[in-house]
Amino acid sequence: MSALVRMRIAGFVRGGRALPPLIAVLVELGILYGGGASPAAVAYGYSAAALFPVLAWLTKLLLDTEPDVQRRLARLSVGPAREATAGVLAALVLSLLVCVAAMAAPWLFHGIDTRTALGSGIALGVLAHLLAVPPAIALGALASRAVTRSVRLGVTVLVVAAVLVVVLGLTGSFAPWLVPPVMATARALNDPAAPPAATLALLVFWAAAWCTVAFAGYGWLRRARS
Amino acid sequence: MRFEQVWFRYARRAGWTLREVTATVEQGATIVVLGRNGAGKSTLLQLAAGVLRPGRGAVRDRPAVVGWVPERFPADQPFTAADYLHRMASVRGAAPGAVDRWVERLLLTEHTGTRLADLSKGTAQKVGLAQALLVPPGLLVLDEPWEGLDSVARTLIPDIVAEVTSAGGSVLVSDHRGEITALPGAIHWSIAEGTLHTSAPPPSAAATPVEEEDEVVVEVAVRRSEADRAVVALRAAGHRVLGVRE
Known part of the structure; x- marks a missing residue:
C-alpha cells in the first residue's frame, strides 16, 4: 500500500496540480501573520481554521489527479479497501507537511508573541491542526470524483460543506454538531486563559465522532463506486 | 469463475446494459467476447475483472x-513508461525483474524514457499489457487488445494468452474486428441486446495440437x-521468436 501512496503523491506533485493549493496556503499565511505578533495559541487556532478548506480542497485535487481507469487498476491490484485507504493516507502525508510549514512560518515573520505562554500555546496549536486535518481529508474524500462522479457535484459538496463549517460553527449555531469543531477549536484557543481540559476532551471527542461518521460514509459510498 | 444471474446498469434510472448473464469460465479457458460496438462487451469484461459490481447477481x-x-x-x-511500470510493479x-522482462518481451525498450502522454496509442496499449502481466494472472482480461498494435505486437498476444492458459489461468478477450482466428x-x-449467448469452441479449432518437435535456438542479427x-516473417514461417534485444 505504501507504494500506491508514493505513486499518488508523485503523480499529484509532478503533474503540477499541487500548485494552486500551495499558493492558497502561502496567501493565507501572509494574511494571518502579516499584521504583527499574537500569542501562539491564538495564531495557531486561526491558522488551523483557515487551513481547513484548503486541506479539503487539496485532498479532492489529490484524489482526482489519477485517471478513473488508473484508480480502477490500483483497486484491482491492492483491493478496494486498501485503494481507498491509500488515497486517504497520501492526503494525510501532504496535509501534515502543510501543517508543519504553517506552524513554522510565523517564526520567520515574527508572527508569534514570545512573551506569552509559549510551550502550552504551541501544544494547543499542534492539537488544533491535528483536529482540523482528519475532517478536512474526510470532506475532500467525500467530494472526490470517485464518489460524486460529476465535477459540478464534487465542487458543490466541497464549497457548501466548507461554508457550513464556518456558518454552523459560529456561536449560537442551531446545529454545531453537524460540522467538525474547526471554529469551536479556534474560539477555545482565542481565550487569553488556556482552555480547561474538559473543553479540549470534548473537542477531541467531537472531531473523532464526526470523522468516524464521515469516513464510514466514504467507505460505504466507495464500495460500489470504483 | 462463475457469473450467476448477473444484471448490470450504469445508473439507477438507466436501462439494463446486461440482463441475466449466467456463464462459467473454466480454468485454463480462453473466451472471446464478440458483439457490436456498445453491445456491452467492455461492461462484461469489467464485471469479470471486478472493476464493476453487478447490480443484481454475483460473480463468484x-x-x-x-x-x-x-x-x-x-x-x-506524469510518469515515464519505465517509471510507471516500476511503480505498478x-x-x-511483482517479482524483481518482471518489468525488465515484459519491457523486453513487448519491445518497449526504446520507449522506457518516454512520458506516458507522449506515447503512441499502440505503445501505450503495450504498457497497459505489461502492467497486467507483471504478476502472473489467474484471470487475464483483455479489452480490445489488438487495437492500435503493430503487426509484431499482434502476433505476441496469442503467445501471451497461451502462456497464461497453460499456467492454469483463464483469459477473457473482447474483439469486434475478427482477430479471433489468432486464438484457436x-x-x-x-x-446482443444485453443478453449473453455462449457456444462451444468450433470443432476444427479444438483439434489436437501438432506434435512438438525438438527445438534449437538460433540467434539472428538483422538491420534495425x-x-x-x-x-513477422519468422513467426509466419512457424518459428517461435523468443525476444528482441539491442
Missing part, C-alpha cells in the same frame, strides 16, 4: 490475481530498420 470464485488491460490506457499521468508486489480453441461468447518485418 474470481481468481486472486486479475490482470486487466483496459480498452484505453490511462496515459494522462511495487504496487502489485477459444470459446466464443456473443452479446528490418527488425519488425523479420520478426
Whole structure:
C-alpha cells in the first residue's frame, strides 16, 4: 500500500496540480501573520481554521489527479479497501507537511508573541491542526470524483460543506454538531486563559465522532463506486 | 469463475446494459467476447475483472490475481513508461525483474524514457499489457487488445494468452474486428441486446495440437530498420521468436 501512496503523491506533485493549493496556503499565511505578533495559541487556532478548506480542497485535487481507469487498476491490484485507504493516507502525508510549514512560518515573520505562554500555546496549536486535518481529508474524500462522479457535484459538496463549517460553527449555531469543531477549536484557543481540559476532551471527542461518521460514509459510498 | 444471474446498469434510472448473464469460465479457458460496438462487451469484461459490481447477481470464485488491460490506457499521468511500470510493479508486489522482462518481451525498450502522454496509442496499449502481466494472472482480461498494435505486437498476444492458459489461468478477450482466428480453441461468447449467448469452441479449432518437435535456438542479427518485418516473417514461417534485444 505504501507504494500506491508514493505513486499518488508523485503523480499529484509532478503533474503540477499541487500548485494552486500551495499558493492558497502561502496567501493565507501572509494574511494571518502579516499584521504583527499574537500569542501562539491564538495564531495557531486561526491558522488551523483557515487551513481547513484548503486541506479539503487539496485532498479532492489529490484524489482526482489519477485517471478513473488508473484508480480502477490500483483497486484491482491492492483491493478496494486498501485503494481507498491509500488515497486517504497520501492526503494525510501532504496535509501534515502543510501543517508543519504553517506552524513554522510565523517564526520567520515574527508572527508569534514570545512573551506569552509559549510551550502550552504551541501544544494547543499542534492539537488544533491535528483536529482540523482528519475532517478536512474526510470532506475532500467525500467530494472526490470517485464518489460524486460529476465535477459540478464534487465542487458543490466541497464549497457548501466548507461554508457550513464556518456558518454552523459560529456561536449560537442551531446545529454545531453537524460540522467538525474547526471554529469551536479556534474560539477555545482565542481565550487569553488556556482552555480547561474538559473543553479540549470534548473537542477531541467531537472531531473523532464526526470523522468516524464521515469516513464510514466514504467507505460505504466507495464500495460500489470504483 | 462463475457469473450467476448477473444484471448490470450504469445508473439507477438507466436501462439494463446486461440482463441475466449466467456463464462459467473454466480454468485454463480462453473466451472471446464478440458483439457490436456498445453491445456491452467492455461492461462484461469489467464485471469479470471486478472493476464493476453487478447490480443484481454475483460473480463468484474470481481468481486472486486479475490482470486487466483496459480498452484505453490511462496515459494522462506524469510518469515515464519505465517509471510507471516500476511503480505498478511495487504496487502489485511483482517479482524483481518482471518489468525488465515484459519491457523486453513487448519491445518497449526504446520507449522506457518516454512520458506516458507522449506515447503512441499502440505503445501505450503495450504498457497497459505489461502492467497486467507483471504478476502472473489467474484471470487475464483483455479489452480490445489488438487495437492500435503493430503487426509484431499482434502476433505476441496469442503467445501471451497461451502462456497464461497453460499456467492454469483463464483469459477473457473482447474483439469486434475478427482477430479471433489468432486464438484457436477459444470459446466464443456473443452479446446482443444485453443478453449473453455462449457456444462451444468450433470443432476444427479444438483439434489436437501438432506434435512438438525438438527445438534449437538460433540467434539472428538483422538491420534495425528490418527488425519488425523479420520478426513477422519468422513467426509466419512457424518459428517461435523468443525476444528482441539491442
